[in-house]
Amino acid sequence: MLNLFENYREEEKDLESSLKQAGYKHQTIVLNEDGYLPEHVTSPISFFTGMKEDHSSKNDSPKFFNEISLPNYWEIKGDGQKAEIFEGYKKRGHINYSQRKTDYRAVKSVEWLNDSGRVRTIDLYNQYGTLFGRESYSDGQRTLTTYFDKKQAEVILINHITQTIQLNYKKKQYIFETYTDFIIFYLEESKSNTREIFYNSLGRPFFITEALKSKKPNKAYNHTLFWQEESAEIPGNMRMILSDKAAPTKRIVIQNREEYIRIQQQINEQTSVQIEYLGYLYNLRARKSINKSILILTNSDQIAQLNQLLDALPNYQFNIAARTTMSQKLHAFENYSNVQLYPTVDDSELEKLISKSSFYLDINHGNEVEHIIRTAFENNQLILGFNETIHNKRYTSAENIFHQNDWMNLVQRIREASKIFKAYRKALGSQLWSSGQSTIDDYKEVLR
Secondary structure, rough: EEEEOOOHHHHHHHHHHHHHOOOOOOOOOEEEOOOOOOOOOEEHHHHHHHOOOHHHHOOOOOOOOHHHOOOOOOOEEEEEOEEEEEEEEEEEEEEEEEEOOOOOOOOEEEEEEEOOOOEEEEEEEEOOOOOOOEEEOOEEEEEEEEEEOOOEEEEEEEEEEEEEOOOOOOOOOEEEEHHHHHHHHHHHHOOOOOOOEEOOOOOHHHHHHHHHHHOOOOOOOOOOEEEOOOOOOOOOHHHHHHHHHOOOEEEEOOHHHHHHHHHHHHHHOOOOEEEEEEOOOOOOOOOOOOOEEEEOOOOOOOOOHHHHHHHHOOOOOOEOOOOOOOOOOHHHHOOOOEEEEEEOOOHHHHHHHHHOEEEEEEOEEOOOOOHHHHHHOOOOOOOEEEEOOOOOHHHHOHEEEHHHHEEEEHHHHHHHHHOOOOHHHHHHHHHHHHOOOOOOOOHHHHHO
């Protein structure tokens, strides 16, 4: 049994965590290696290059942005958000940072520019500070991706023009005509148990499960597709699974309640494939009391209807925080007795604000700051916002999302949820239901 994911995003992490809590603690394989996968997660790139070997020491750390080697007279100019490479006044490259919460100005990739300002190569760095790959470009088109071992020898060469893959492995050279052939070889060499695969994409992971069946048609496969996307119509590859009596995928688990209903309504033919709904097992911090404290984290001074909300809720404390300095427009709100500003807030102070604030308002324009909506959700803050500003509807009940002009209804919702702790807990329960909270028993029942 194994998890086979194309990427390792929030959805994959939530699924893996839920499976582990339910007792399914098998290997996770991620096809797209970004150099920063957790130690317990492996990939074909990591396996063949030996990326994670000899890196058990805590001294191994990502490369800091100013540690990138440069030609003479070139320099790096950077801040907490980005870094750029210059030769005099001419820009020669961009440094992209890791987005891991624990990293600070850690290098994930370096884009090197040609004289015309177009990308010529991208150097890929891993969490150990090692150059593990390089993407080559011609006229803006990616032509070749090369992955190296710890001695910087070429191990994997992916030709994006011919779609072939060359592998230098155990003193032999292998050529694969397709990506799927390469992954099948990897699964064999890594001795992975492929009889039962949990996968969550109808792209490459689906094609791999089909290829395994084609190679060994008499083997009894029992795969499960965890469908985490939304679609107006049943995708073609899913219909293929549903109509194939000998499909290696025996179960489709849909992790969005509305998507589950849509798909069930569209199934007209008989199918032997089990179709179930199953949400996630979230790790939530208990909140034992309620207070009239509201948190907003923003990187913009454009906060929708803030004046009106402050006037309507004079007995509520508004904590407005930012990772950066604040503009004069925001500082003007210090004239309100129910406002406390936290410019350049650090991790410790932000954690305290999250802990003491019972409500989170997702009403700032611009980007979401550091996945704060997920953090608020995990800390059992009641999340409310406007249609025009909401950043992540997955964790916000529809009943807590209002049109910006209907700000008074948002105010009324906060007042109702604040009356007694029972009302607040009921609102949190609705938030959990909307996000798809499931139980360990649900997982064991569906996956038995």
